[in-house]
Each structure stands twice: as structure tokens, then as C-alpha cells.
Amino acid sequence: MRPLQAKIIADLHVQPVIDPESEIRRSVDFLKHYLQHNPQYRSYVIAISGGQDSTLAGKLAKIAITELNAHHTLNYQLIAVRQPYGEQIDAVDATAALDFIQPDQTVTTNIKSSTDAMTLALRDSGLIVNDLSRGSIKPKMRMIAQYAVAREYDGIVIGTDHAAEAFAGFFTKYGDGGTDINPLWRLNKRQGRDMLRTLEAPKTLYEKIPTADLEDDHPQLPDEMALGVSYDYIDDYLEGKNVPNKASEKIEQLYLTSAHKRHEPVTIYDTWFY
Template sequence: MSDLQSIIVNEMKVKPEINPQEEAEEIIRFIKNYVQSHSFIKTLVLGISGGQDSTLAGKLCQIAVEQLRNENRECEFVAVKLPYGKQQDADEVEDALQFIQPDHIYTVNIKPAVDQSVSSLKEAGINLTDFQRGNEKARERMKVQFSIASNQSGIVVGTDHSAENVTGFFTKYGDGAADIAPLFGLDKRQGKQLLIYLNAPQHLYEKVPTADLEDDKPQLPDEEALGVTYKDIDDYLEGKQVPSEAKSIIETHYVTNAHKRELAYTRYTWPKN
């Protein structure tokens, strides 16, 4: 591995290979330990998109809260459907929820709020691009989840994993904002391995990954947006050699999007020259 790849692999905590059962049990323990360490937590809140990441995080959260209740610790899992108007893959969202079996389900249509925000900005002379409107959707979805968590003494669970984190393929203070990120340390193929272990429906973990935020490019595959395949990203994070072009793209994403992985700087934390 190159020096930069070694640094990135160490930072992203991805193992060269995993035992799915052990990995699932470790994540469940983490979720339970976090809840048990914070007396105010009574709910875990997560938006369910019908994709691999939220399906996996949701199932692990549901298992965790069921175990907590068996140990006499009050806690429930709240799944949230967050369509922007009519969702094209709504059937897969329902399939994911059927698999997860969450304690509670809420549906919040974010379209009125997003459209009003975009309209208000336009009135102020700020015309958002389609890509920027996509970020508005991601941030509105996260705002809703935090509102529910605040209302129900809960925390928001994030779906960020290391293959997403290394490329910065998330909206800053949108889907990148959460109280806990239990999937960090996994790459995309390892998340799939966990869903297979958990007996998820095949079409959910075989679904083409897409953020689906842009109106002009509905259901745009992540790999097309990133310019690199998840296979190459996963290989890179597992310390394997990848084609030079893929390596360059991954490392460029990592450097360019470093600000997304950092908290707000203060005058005391910014590196001085």
C-alpha cells in the first residue's frame, strides 16, 4: 500500500475481511452500550430509504432495542419514511420495513418544506441548482429525524459507512449528521455480508445504490456520481491494490471532502502556521 492508502485504511477502520456474525454482534453491543450510557435515551430514530445502508442499520437497531427491553431497559426503535412527494422506490421501502419490523413507523413528506425553502431562497435572489436542491432534501430529512428524536427523548442513528465516508458521499449536516454511526468501519460489500447473515430479502442488498436527490437525474447510481465502483472502493479500504485511475479518484475524493469529516473549527483548534 502507498503511504496515503495506509493512512486512509487506518482512519476508516475497515478490516481486510469480517465474520458477519461477530461484526453484527459487535455493532449491536455498541448501540446498546451507548443507550445504557445515556439515561435520557428512550428511542432510536432512523430514516428508512429502502437501500442497503438504512435497511442494515435499522435491523441492527431493532435487534438492539429488543435485547435492551429483555434486559429491562426501556427503549424503542422509530423508523421514518421521508418521501419527497411520491417516492419511486416506495415498494422497496415497505419491503425494508417488513424485514426490520420496527416498533413505530412515521411518514413525513418533506416536499412542502423543501419547496418552501427553495422558494424563499429564490425570493431572496438565490437560485439553487438541482444538486443544491438535493442537499436541501437531505438536510430536511435529517431535520425531521432530529425533531422526532427531540420530541421522543431519542437520538438519531446515521447510516454512514466507511466506503461512503472516505469519498465524502453524503450531505454535510444532512445524512452526514447523526448522534451515532454504527456502520462506520464497514465497507459496502461487508454491509451486504451482514444483511445476508441477517436473512434480508436479496433484492434489498442487491439494489443499485443511489442517493436519489436530484430531480434532473432521478435514481442516479452512486457509482456513476462518484466515477468509481464500490468494488474498487472496498478493495482500496481492505488494503488491496486497485487500478491507478480508481486509486486517484478515491484519494481525490478523500482530500477534497475532508471538511465533511471534521467538526467546526474554533480559533483554538485551527492549525496555526
């Protein structure tokens, strides 16, 4: 195993092999425990895109809510938030995910008008605001809406970040990275897929090509193209296996250059970046 590989695996707490049923129970109990020990909250709020990660996190949360309500009279809820930018190309997958998850309520907050208004305001200030910049604005607008929903429902915002994304900071800081609780942290992509298979999710939801779908000029751009390395290589690397040197070097370069995204705002007492 490469020296940095061992550190990355340890930092992200990835297990080389998991038992899907045990990890499902582990995440569900984690979500239940949080609400039980934070009685000021009554719901979980999660954005559902129709992809693997939000489908898994949403289903785990629904199981947790159902089990809590079976033993309490507080009426906990799972609030799903749909957040398309205009018309979502793969909206059918989002609908399938909601049918599978069965949230207690669904709220739709279309981010097109807010994203376009912010883009216009920034351009009026003399900025260019190219497609990559707009791709960063969109998840931040989604975060604002999710926290507004959470405020209305005394809720906690669930994130979908997992090891196969966290290693590269493959999320928008203060966008989809701005959450309260991350039940998938520690899992790689194939482990999440195995858990959805165990939960009997529709195959279309965990076999589809992962995409963030943030850039207008590159709609449905596959994650693997954006990352420059395949999820198979990423998962193998995170499980401690040998992968080709080129892939290993790319993974390690992404990890090192994205350290700030996995860290709280830096203070004078931090030494991790020296």
C-alpha cells in the same frame, strides 16, 4: 500498498476481512451500551429509505432494542421515519425494509412541501437554487424532521455512514451526515452486504443499485456514477488491495477534497488542514 491508502484505511478503521456475525454482535452491543449509559434516552430514530445502509442500521438497532427490552422495564423503542419527496419511485423497497426491520413505530414526514417552500424562499432572495442545490436541501429537511421525531420520543438519531461513503464525504453536511451515532462506521459496502445476507434480509435490499436519489433532473442516479468510481474498487482499496492507478487516484482525490466533511467545525487550534 500506496502511502495514502494506509492512512485512509487507518483513519476509517476498515478491516481487510470481517466475520459478519461478529460485526453484527459488535454493532448491536455498541447500540445497547449507548442507551444503557445514557438513561435520558428511550429510543433510536432512523430514516428508512429502502437501501442497503438504512436497512442494515435499522435491523441492528431493532435487535439492540429487543435485547434491551428483554432485560429492562424501560420500554425502549425503535422509531423508523419514512421521508419521501412526494412519491418515492422505489417505495416498494422501503416497505420491504420496514417489514424486515419490524420497528416499534413508523412515522412518515414527507419533505416535499418544506423543500419546495425553502427553494421558493431562496429564489425570492435572488438565488438560482439549481438542481444540485435542491439535492442538498432535501437531506437537511430530513435531518430537521428526524430530530423533531427524536425530540418527541426521547430519541437518538442513527446515521448510516460507512467507510465506503465516508472516505469521499459522500453525504450532506448537516443533512444525512448530521446524526448522533453511526453503527456502520468502519465497514465498506460489501461488508455491509455480507452482514445483511447473514441477517437473512431480502436479496432485493442489498443487491439493488445504490442511489442517493436527490436530484430531480437525475432520479435514481447511481452512487457509482456520482462518485466516478465503482464500489468494488472502493472496497478493494479500503481492504488494502491493489486497484488500477486511475481508480486509486480518484479515491485519494475524493478523500483529500472532502476532509472538512469528516471533521467538526474548524477552530483556531486545528492544524489538520495546514
